[in-house]
Amino acid sequence: MARLYEHQGKELFRRMGIPVPRGGVAQSQVEAAKIAQDIGFPVAIKAQVLVGRRGKAGGIRFAATTEEVRMATCALLGEAIHGIPVEAVLVEQRLAIQREAYLAVTADPSRRQPVVLISLQGGMEIEETAAQDPAQVFQAPINIRQGLSDHVARNIIRRTPGATSADILFLAPVLCNLYRTYRTYDCKLVEINPLALTPEGPVATDARVDIDDDAIWRHPELGLSMTEETGRPPTSLEIIAGTIDQGDHRGTAHFVQLDPDGSLTRELNKIPIAFDCVGTGASLTTMDELVPLGYYPVNFADTSGNPSASKMYRITKVILSQPHVQGYLFLSCISSQQLDNTARGIVAALKELFPATGGKPNIPMLFAFRGAFDQEAIQVFHHHGIAESPWVTLLGRDVDEREAALAFRVLHQRWRGETGRTR
Amino acid sequence: MTLAFEVLSGGTITIDTTQCPTCESKACAKVCAEQSPGPVLVIGDDGRPRLKPTITEVKRGICTECLGCLLDCEVRGKHVVRFHVPLPGLEAFIASEEAAGRTPVYRRVQ
Numbered sequence: 001m002a003r004l005y006e007h008q009g010k011e012l013f014r015r016m017g018i019p020v021p022r023g024g025v026a027q028s029q030v031e032a033a034k035i036a037q038d039i040g041f042p043v044a045i046k047a048q049v050l051v052g053r054r055g056k057a058g059g060i061r062f063a064a065t066t067e068e069v070r071m072a073t074c075a076l077l078g079e080a081i082h083g084i085p086v087e088a089v090l091v092e093q094r095l096a097i098q099r100e101a102y103l104a105v106t107a108d109p110s111r112r113q114p115v116v117l118i119s120l121q122g123g124m125e126i127e128e129t130a131a132q133d134p135a136q137v138f139q140a141p142i143n144i145r146q147g148l149s150d151h152v153a154r155n156i157i158r159r160t161p162g163a164t165s166a167d168i169l170f171l172a173p174v175l176c177n178l179y180r181t182y183r184t185y186d187c188k189l190v191e192i193n194p195l196a197l198t199p200e201g202p203v204a205t206d207a208r209v210d211i212d213d214d215a216i217w218r219h220p221e222l223g224l225s226m227t228e229e230t231g232r233p234p235t236s237l238e239i240i241a242g243t244i245d246q247g248d249h250r251g252t253a254h255f256v257q258l259d260p261d262g263s264l265t266r267e268l269n270k271i272p273i274a275f276d277c278v279g280t281g282a283s284l285t286t287m288d289e290l291v292p293l294g295y296y297p298v299n300f301a302d303t304s305g306n307p308s309a310s311k312m313y314r315i316t317k318v319i320l321s322q323p324h325v326q327g328y329l330f331l332s333c334i335s336s337q338q339l340d341n342t343a344r345g346i347v348a349a350l351k352e353l354f355p356a357t358g359g360k361p362n363i364p365m366l367f368a369f370r371g372a373f374d375q376e377a378i379q380v381f382h383h384h385g386i387a388e389s390p391w392v393t394l395l396g397r398d399v400d401e402r403e404a405a406l407a408f409r410v411l412h413q414r415w416r417g418e419t420g421r422t423r
Numbered sequence: 424m425t426l427a428f429e430v431l432s433g434g435t436i437t438i439d440t441t442q443c444p445t446c447e448s449k450a451c452a453k454v455c456a457e458q459s460p461g462p463v464l465v466i467g468d469d470g471r472p473r474l475k476p477t478i479t480e481v482k483r484g485i486c487t488e489c490l491g492c493l494l495d496c497e498v499r500g501k502h503v504v505r506f507h508v509p510l511p512g513l514e515a516f517i518a519s520e521e522a523a524g525r526t527p528v529y530r531r532v533q
Contacts (some may be wrong), residue, residue, distance in 0.1 A: 236519075240512045248432045250484070310432045310488035314510050321517060323525035344490045348506070351497075353529035363528050384498060 002211045002224050005048045007090045009190075009207030016181045018174055018192070019203045023092025032073040033066050035091040041065065042094040044205075045072045047079070047086040050232070057081045062094055084232050095203055100194035101167075102126045102137070103175060104208075105182040107189075114142045114182065116175065120162040126193055136161055148179040171195075174202050185222070186215030217246060228256045235260045241318045244311055251307025251337075253315040254280075259298045262324040270296035271412070274325040276315070278304045278342065278371070279333030282401065286331050289405035295412075297329075298322055306337045312345025313352075320353060326422070327364040327415075329408050334397065335371040343369065343377035347384050360389035364415040366408040368395040391415055428474060431484040434508030436492070442501040444470035450499040454491035464492060 004012070010020040022039045025048065026032035036043045047059035054060060059081045061072035069091065076086050100122045108115040119137045121129050130137045138160040142148050153172040157163050174195065182190045191208035216224050226242035227234035234242070241255035259265050265272040273290070275297035277283035287297050299322060303315055320328065330346065332339060346367070351359035369377040378394050381387040387394055393411045395404055416422065426438040438451070451472050455464040463486045467473045472492075476485050496504040517527060 236512065236516045240510060240516060243509075243511055250431070250487070308432065308488040309490040310430070310434055310506070310508055313490065313506075314432075314508060317510060317513065320529060321513065321520075321527045323520055323527055325528060341487070341489050344494055348490050348494060351494075361528075362531065380494070384494060 002213060002216055002226075003050050003229055004207075004209040004211065004222075004224075005050065005088075006046065006207050007048060007088075008222070009209035010090075010204065012181055012185060012209055013177075013192075013204050013207055016184065017177045018181070019201060020207070021093040021095060021203060021205060023090055025088050026073060026091055027077070027088045029070040029073045029077075032089060032091045033069050036063065036066060036069045039091075039093055043069060043091055044094045045069060045076060046090045046092070047076045047081050048088040048090055049081045049084045049086055050229075051082045051084055054081055059086070087233070095196050095198050095205065097194075097196040097198060097205075099197040101171065101197060101202070102129075102191075102193050103171070103178055103195050104189065104191040104193070105142075105179050105187070106191075108141060111141050113144055114179070116140045116142060116148070116156055116179070118156065118160050118171075118175070120160055120167060122194070142179065147183070148176055150176055153179075167197075170197075170202050174204075181209070185209070185219060186212045188212050214249075228254055230256055237318055237321060241315060244314045244318075248308070248311060251305035251311060252302065253307060253311050254300070254302040255315060255318060256300045257298065257322070258300055259296065260322075262298065265296045265298060265324075268296060270294055271326050272296055272298045272324050273327040273329060273408075274319045274322055275299055275328070276301040276303055276319055276330045277332065278302070278335050278337055278339075280304075282331055282333035286329070286401045286405060289402045290329070290408070293405055293409050295327070295405075295408070298325060303342070304333075304335065304337060307342070307345075309341045309345035309348065312342050313348045314345075316346050316349035317353065320349070325363065327366075327408065327412050328361070329366045329368075329404070331366075331368040331401065331404050332370050332374075337371055338373050339369045339371055340373040340376035340380055343367075343380040347380055347386060350386060351384065357389075359384060359386045361391055364391045364393075364408070364411040365389075366393040366395065366404065366411055368399055368404045370395075370397040370399070390418075424471065426472060426474070428478055428486075429482045430486045430488050430508075431482065432488055432508050434488070434506060436486075437505045437507070438472055438492075438496075439503040439505075440471040442503060443472060446470075446501050448495075448499040450495035451492035451504060454489075454495045458487055458489050458491065460485060460487075 007025045024035040042064045045061045063069040102119040104117040121136045140156045153175040154168050157168045157171050189210040192204040196203045196205045225239045227238045235257050244253045273295050280302045424440045452464045452466045456462040464472045465475045493504045493506045
């Protein structure tokens with residue numbers, strides 16, 4: 001799913017009629033001071049990072065003067081919140097909050113329908129509230145055909161523990177608009193935590209909006225890249241890889257860089273390798289086998305669901321464009337995927353990337369084809385002469401993940417011994 | 424003479440058919456015939472490949488982009504099939520990485 005930054009979520013809320021504090025996004029002290037002066041003091045300065053419990057980690061500051069705004073912004077922009085560097089802050093009105101509530105709409109897979117979650121016992125500590133007294137978080141499934149009308153919203157709030165007449169009156173429009181946001185933008189989750197109850201009415205002081213990955217293409221107005229959610233801004237290669245699935249739903253090409261600059265691999269004293277699997281389970285299992293052998297996959301990739309050869313061709317080019325890799329391992333789970341097509345895509349990429357040798361690589365590469373058309377897949381490599389490369393190992397359905405990892409080590413050690421290369 | 428058609432991914436397959444009448448293997452059509460949902464490329468009376476479905480059907484995905492025509496023509500045919508599919512940003516990324524001294528393995532001396 002694609003998780004929006006708080007300021008992006010609040011922009012959607014504003015469009016959909018949910019009150020949000022006045023404010024703006026800043027990437028420097030000067031910008032932050034200007035915004036604060038425009039909206040008036042006091043203000044809240046909030047780190048824009050895609051992690052939870054930001055406030056407890058010091059990611060939210062308050063300021064009553066321009067100088068305080070500058071200092072708080074300077075401090076936040078140099079910080080990392082739960083390991084994620086802060087590249088922008090949201091400067092917005094600090095509100096006089098009387099009470100806090102929690103509102104959310106999400107999908108309930110067991111009911112196969114949207115569900116509203118609401119609590120009037122504070123928003124910020126909703127996890128603790130739910131754990132200690134689950135009855136305080138009221139849940140109501142929504143009939144997706146009927147939607148959420150005002151009278152149904154009022155009825156939901158009326159049944160919420162602690163609700164007053166004023167709550168029913170003021171919160172029902174917010175709940176209806178939150179549900180409209182959920183449906184309009186194909187969300188998996190929309191959440192206001194907390195919803196501040198102020199003398200002027202309810203105001204969303206935070207916004208969590210997760211959009212269904214498969215629906216991003218329906219919302220070009222949001223300007224989202226089709227990358228995997230990692231909790232950090234996507235890398236350039238992840239953005240490039242994200243375009244592969246755009247408009248082509250034949251299989252998937254998931255790609256996440258685990259160590260984009262190679263620093264973690266160096267720190268762990270491991271050997272960096274590029275990696276692709278058919279199936280996430282096989283991917284994780286194979287990673288588990290590789291790491292104790294001294295290798296570190298610098299990326300996760302899952303090319304499953306029977307992707308076209310052209311999709312494999314593109315993702316292979318992306319995977320092998322990662323610098324500092326010393327090898328490549330591809331492995332399929334025992335799948336029904338037509339693996340000869342998978343192989344054609346990989347071979348087409350290798351022939352393009354290594355034209356001088358007709359596709360024979362200059363680093364060790366292991367391909368384990370297991371599943372439908374696996375023999376044909378191996379034949380494709382033979383047919384194009386790549387199987388004859390000294391640095392290519394081809395395996396079939398008779399190996400497991402551990403055996404594949406061990407075979408890769410044998411190949412890599414031979415490559416290192418014969419070429420004297422370490423990169 | 425050129426046969427060019429767009430495919431679902433946004434790519435374009437281009438075949439320079441000038442030499443095709445003298446190609447004995449007709450590898451492109453043979454490999455295409457093995458693919459589901461059936462051949463996209465067939466050999467016409469002039470010995471050159473042509474599309475069996477309409478160009479619109481091909482663009483909508485009847486060509487599964489198996490790349491068989493590209494690869495088999497290279498090995499058994501006249502090496503006249505080209506496939507271009509956009510991968511926006513990759514060249515610029517590689518250029519910036521190389522400028523920073525981080526060259527991908529396939530651009531290093533082999």
